[in-house]
Amino acid sequence: MATSxxxxxxxxxxxxxISLSPFPLLAAAASPDPGFTLNLIHRDSPLSPLYxxxxxxFDRLRNAFYRxxxxxxxxxxxxxxxxxxxxxxxxxxxxxxxKMSIGTPLVEVLVIADTGSDLTWVQCLPCDPCYRQKSPLFxxxxxxxxxxxxxxxxxxxxxxxxxxxxxxxxNVCEYHYSYGDKSYTNGNxxxxxxxxxSTSSRPVHLSPVVFGCGTGNGGTFDELGSGIVxxxxxxxxxxxxxxxxIKGKFSYCLVPLSEQSNVTSKIKFGTDSVxxxxxxxxxxxxxxxxxxxxxxxxxxxxxxxRRLPYTNGLLNGNVEEGNVIIxxxxxxxxxxxxxxxxxxxxxxxxxxxxxxxxxxxxxxxxFKSADDLDLPFITVHFTDADVKLQPLNTFVKAxxxxxxxxxxxxxxxGIFGNLAQxxxxxxxxxxxxxxxxxxxxxxxx
Numbered sequence: 001m002a003t004s005x006x007x008x009x010x011x012x013x014x015x016x017x018i019s020l021s022p023f024p025l026l027a028a029a030a031s032p033d034p035g036f037t038l039n040l041i042h043r044d045s046p047l048s049p050l051y052x053x054x055x056x057x058f059d060r061l062r063n064a065f066y067r068x069x070x071x072x073x074x075x076x077x078x079x080x081x082x083x084x085x086x087x088x089x090x091x092x093x094x095x096x097x098x099k100m101s102i103g104t105p106l107v108e109v110l111v112i113a114d115t116g117s118d119l120t121w122v123q124c125l126p127c128d129p130c131y132r133q134k135s136p137l138f139x140x141x142x143x144x145x146x147x148x149x150x151x152x153x154x155x156x157x158x159x160x161x162x163x164x165x166x167x168x169x170x171n172v173c174e175y176h177y178s179y180g181d182k183s184y185t186n187g188n189x190x191x192x193x194x195x196x197x198s199t200s201s202r203p204v205h206l207s208p209v210v211f212g213c214g215t216g217n218g219g220t221f222d223e224l225g226s227g228i229v230x231x232x233x234x235x236x237x238x239x240x241x242x243x244x245x246i247k248g249k250f251s252y253c254l255v256p257l258s259e260q261s262n263v264t265s266k267i268k269f270g271t272d273s274v275x276x277x278x279x280x281x282x283x284x285x286x287x288x289x290x291x292x293x294x295x296x297x298x299x300x301x302x303x304x305x306r307r308l309p310y311t312n313g314l315l316n317g318n319v320e321e322g323n324v325i326i327x328x329x330x331x332x333x334x335x336x337x338x339x340x341x342x343x344x345x346x347x348x349x350x351x352x353x354x355x356x357x358x359x360x361x362x363x364x365x366x367f368k369s370a371d372d373l374d375l376p377f378i379t380v381h382f383t384d385a386d387v388k389l390q391p392l393n394t395f396v397k398a399x400x401x402x403x404x405x406x407x408x409x410x411x412x413x414g415i416f417g418n419l420a421q422x423x424x425x426x427x428x429x430x431x432x433x434x435x436x437x438x439x440x441x442x443x444x445x
Contacts, residue, residue, distance in 0.1 A: 035246060035270015036204050096265075096328075098229055101195040101203075102211075103143035109226035110135065115328040118234035118292060119159075119177055121185050121212030122227035129216060132223045140213055145193040147208065148172045155210045156189055158235040164189075175212050183219020185227070187212050194238075209241055231328075232292035239269075246270045248430035253442040254422050256392075263443050275427035275436045281385035282436040285428075286322030294428075295322035296435060298414060300381040301335075303346045307381070310339055310414075324382075324414035326421075326435065333417040334410035340364070347405055350376045356402070363404035369397060378407075380420070387437045393420045 096113045102122065109122050123130050125139040140146040149156055151166035156173035165174045173189040191208035214227060221227075230237050239246070251273035255265045286295040298310045299319050310319060323336075335343065344365045348355055352374065353367040367373070375391040396419070398404045406419050425440040 034272035035249070035268060037266050037268045037272075097225070098196070100229065102138060102192050103140070104145040104193055105143075106195055107136070107138050107143075109138065110224060111227050111229045112222075112225050113231055113328075114228045115231045115292075117177070117179075117228065118230040118232040118236040118240070119175065119212050120209070120228065120230045120236070120238045121175075121177070121187065121214045123217055124187060124213040124215055127215050127217070129218055130214075131218050131221045133226060134223050135226060138213070138226070140190070140192075143192065145207065146213075147191045148213075149189040149191060149210065155236060159189070177212070179219065183221060184217065185212060185214040186216040187214040189213075206242070209238065210236060211238075233294070234291055237292075242269065243430075246273075249273050249428065251275055251425060251427035253425045253440055253445040254418065255442045256422060265442065266445065273427060274429070275425055275438050277438065280436055280438045281387060282434045283382035283385035285430075285433045285435055287433070288322045294326045294435070296324055296326060296416070297321050297383045298324040298380065298416070299383060301343060302379040302381065303343070303350050304376045306346055306350075308339070308342055308346065310336070310381075324416050326416045328418060330415045330417045331406075331419050332415075333407040333420050334412070334415040335407055336414060337409035337411055340407070340409035343407070344405070347376070353403070358398065358402065358404060362408075363398060363406075364408050365405035366398070367403045369401045369403040373403065380416070385437065387424075388439075389420055390423070393422055 097110055098113050099108060099110055101108045111120070111122065123133055123137050125137050125141070127137055130137065148170075150171050151164075151173045153173065156164060159173075159175055163176050165176065166172075167174055174187070175189050176184070176186050178184045189210065190213050191210055192213075193205070193207040194209040194211075196204045196206065212227075217227075231239055234240065239250075246269040249271055250267065250269045252267040253265065255263055283296050286297060288295045297319060300307050300309045302308070310323070347365055351367055353370060356366055356368050358364075358366045375395050377391070378389045378394045380387045380389060394406055395403055396406050406417070421437075423440060423442050425438040425442070425445060427436040427438075428434075429436070
């Protein structure tokens with residue numbers, strides 16, 4: 001069966017979390033037992049400080065795709081040593097901003113949500129060097145709730161050996177984080193009061209939260225952001241510290257960027273985020289190293305009724321467990337190159353249009369665009385979960401007369417990108433170790 005794609009598809013990204021043992025959370029009454037909901041500000045949304053009204057939709061689309069390529073290059077789990085994997089992160093991979101406040105009295109900061117790292121950090125005074133930041137830097141000396149963390153503490157030990165040193169005179173735990181594009185942040189590991197804006201009438205107060213107070217930072221960080229909120233799976237992750245509050249449950253529903261002038265994407269935490277009802281499918285999360293990422297098993301992909309097993313290049317024809325990462329900062333979907341050769345052949349046979357080359361060389365499969373072009377449904381077969389994607393999830397109008405397939409080949413681990421998850425309610429249960437999908441109009445969710 002086929003349908004027509006609408007005129008333009010834009011990009012959103014997701015935030016994924018994992019639950020570990022937390023610090024105690026204070027002011028629990030500020031959030032009701034069912035949980036809480038937050039707004040996510042996409043970097044290309046009119047609500048974003050990075051929004052450029054002079055850019056066309058095609059400009060934003062192409063920029064997102066190039067960021068996607070850069071982001072995907074860090075997932076080299078087949079070729080890198082686990083101990084050094086954390087250093088291969090790209091800080092600008094996160095596409096959503098979150099507004100937070102820290103300290104006593106509260107100081108508002110705008111941070112990039114990054115699922116590819118665990119440490120949450122902000123620029124702090126005294127800072128030398130610092131990258132240029134438009135908003136005031138956080139001054140820990142003016143906060144009565146700021147506490148530096150000592151060496152040998154549990155969270156200091158959670159840093160890799162190469163990421164920590166101990167100040168000989170004060171016994172304070174110092175962190176050193178570097179990223180794949182040579183950006184870096186150095187400073188003191190500390191605890192502080194965090195306040196997260198909620199869509200409810202009252203904010204969510206969290207204390208104490210472990211974070212990095214960055215007194216030496218540089219690289220490609222944008223001047224509008226104060227730092228990064230780490231939303232990966234390690235012990236230092238912000239949401240890892242929320243585990244007792246959210247019961248290991250969260251869900252999100254991503255709105256197409258073209259709709260975000262009227263409605264924003266939402267992410268829910270806690271028991272109120274559980275997905276139920278008809279058409280819900282669930283697949284197991286696979287435990288693998290490094291813990292920062294979220295692995296599922298892709299068994300096959302169907303184009304219409306033609307099913308292609310995803311052997312991931314294994315000679316015995318078996319399917320490798322945890323062969324795909326669900327990632328928030330990767331726009332496109334990346335598949336094993338040998339498998340992709342078979343897939344693109346079936347796509348070309350199914351789409352009744354002239355195949356053309358992408359003049360920029362980004363996409364492998366493109367067609368001459370037409371308004372009445374029928375496009376196939378693509379079904380992604382995860383273990384125990386068949387996720388039927390709409391054409392808006394798998395094809396994009398990359399230029400005025402160019403329609404391209406948003407899955408591309410890769411020699412690294414597969415990545416299930418955020419474009420493929422648009423207009424799905426996606427729910428994580430980190431106690432049951434499952435991720436669930438439900439087709440949803442996210443503008444109404």
